[in-house]
Amino acid sequence: MTVGGYHLLVVNGYSRTKNNTPNGKCMRSKSFKIGGHRWFIEYYPNGYRQEEEDAGYIFFYLVLDEVNFVDPVTVSYGFSFPGYQTQRQESPLLLSSSGTHEFVSNNFWSPGCFMDRQRFEKSIHLKNDSFTITCHVVLTKVVNIGELGATMQFVKLPPTDIHQHLYSLLQSQEGTDVTFQVGGEKFAAHRCVFAARSAVFKAELFGPMAEGTTDTVHIEDMEAKVFRLLLCYIYCDSVPEMDEDEEEYMWQHLLVAADKYDLPRLRLICEHKLCAYINAGTVETIHDLAVQHNCQGLKEACLYFIKSPAYLQDVMASGSLDSSSNPTPSVELIGKLASSLKLDE
Numbered sequence: 001m002t003v004g005g006y007h008l009l010v011v012n013g014y015s016r017t018k019n020n021t022p023n024g025k026c027m028r029s030k031s032f033k034i035g036g037h038r039w040f041i042e043y044y045p046n047g048y049r050q051e052e053e054d055a056g057y058i059f060f061y062l063v064l065d066e067v068n069f070v071d072p073v074t075v076s077y078g079f080s081f082p083g084y085q086t087q088r089q090e091s092p093l094l095l096s097s098s099g100t101h102e103f104v105s106n107n108f109w110s111p112g113c114f115m116d117r118q119r120f121e122k123s124i125h126l127k128n129d130s131f132t133i134t135c136h137v138v139l140t141k142v143v144n145i146g147e148l149g150a151t152m153q154f155v156k157l158p159p160t161d162i163h164q165h166l167y168s169l170l171q172s173q174e175g176t177d178v179t180f181q182v183g184g185e186k187f188a189a190h191r192c193v194f195a196a197r198s199a200v201f202k203a204e205l206f207g208p209m210a211e212g213t214t215d216t217v218h219i220e221d222m223e224a225k226v227f228r229l230l231l232c233y234i235y236c237d238s239v240p241e242m243d244e245d246e247e248e249y250m251w252q253h254l255l256v257a258a259d260k261y262d263l264p265r266l267r268l269i270c271e272h273k274l275c276a277y278i279n280a281g282t283v284e285t286i287h288d289l290a291v292q293h294n295c296q297g298l299k300e301a302c303l304y305f306i307k308s309p310a311y312l313q314d315v316m317a318s319g320s321l322d323s324s325s326n327p328t329p330s331v332e333l334i335g336k337l338a339s340s341l342k343l344d345e
Helices: 013-020 052-056 117-121 162-172 189-197 201-207 223-234 244-260 264-275 281-293 295-305 309-317 329-340
Strands: 002-012 032-034 037-044 059-064 075-079 099-103 113-118 130-141 178-182 183-189 216-219
Touching: 002 013, 002 032, 002 037, 037 130, 052 059, 052 117, 059 075, 059 117, 059 130, 113 117, 162 223, 178 223, 178 244, 183 189, 183 223, 189 201, 189 223, 223 244, 244 264, 244 281, 264 281, 281 295
Parallel strands: 178 216
Antiparallel strands: 002 130, 032 037, 037 059, 059 113, 075 099, 075 130, 178 183
C-alpha cells in the first residue's frame, strides 16, 4: 500500500539567499506532514560542502523530522518544478537524482538532488527573483491483508492528485469565467471551483445576490497578496510558504478572509500558525482577533500564555497594561489576570 503527497518549497528573494548563505550552509523549510510522518526540506544555495567547486550547484534534501521511530521508513521521492511529475520529464539542464530511499534511525537525510546554478539562472523557472520546487513523497507501507482485504495486496493506489490538476487548471487559466479585482490586480478564476469551496462565494456568484452576468468581482477589503494566498488554498487546499518577515501579518489577514468566506479549515490553519507568534508584544492583538472571529483554540492559546507568571511579567513590562480610559477587551482580561496571580519578585 502506498500513501503520499507533495510539498511546495517557495523561495522568494533567490539572490538574497545566494548572497547571504555561505558555502555548505542551508536554509530549512517549515515542517510538513505526509504519510503520518513529519518532514522538512534543506535548501543549499551555494553547495552542500564548503569546497569551492560545490558553489556552482544548488542542492535540495528531504529530511525526516523525527527522532523516535523504530521501523525503517521507505520513501519514493523526487524534486521537480510545478507542472512536472518526475524529473525525467524535465529538460536536462535542471534537477538530478530522485528515487527510493530508506530512512533509518541513524540516517534522516535523503540523497541530495541538485541543479547547475548557471543553467538554472537562465531558465524560465526563475521569475522575479523567485522560484518554486515541488517535493513529491510516496511511502510504502506493509498492509495486513486480513484487515484491508485480499485485493489490497495486489492493487496499489496512488496518492490523490486532484489538487495538482486544479492548480494546473488555475495556472493555465483555461476555462476561466470570472475575474477578481483586488487592490489593483486581477485574478482569473473558475466560478464553479470557488462555489464548491465556499458557500459565501457560491451565494455571490450563483445566488440571488449574484451580480447578474458580470464577469468581474471587486473585493475592496483585502490586499492582493492576501487574496493570492486565498486563491492558492481554494485550488490546492494548502497555503504556500511566505516571506518570513510578513508571515505574522499575512496569517492574521488570511484568518480574516477565511472567516469572511466561510473556509473553516483555512481558519483553523491560520489559528494554528498564529499560536507560534504569541508573545508579550502580540498577545493583545492576537487575542482580540481570536475573539472577533470566534477562534476558540487561538483564544485559549493566548489565555495559556498570559496565565504564566513569567510571561505575564513580560506583558506588564511592555506597557500593555497602562491605564486607559477605553481599554481593549484584551487589556481588561490581562489586567484581571494580573491582579489575581501572584508574581514572583
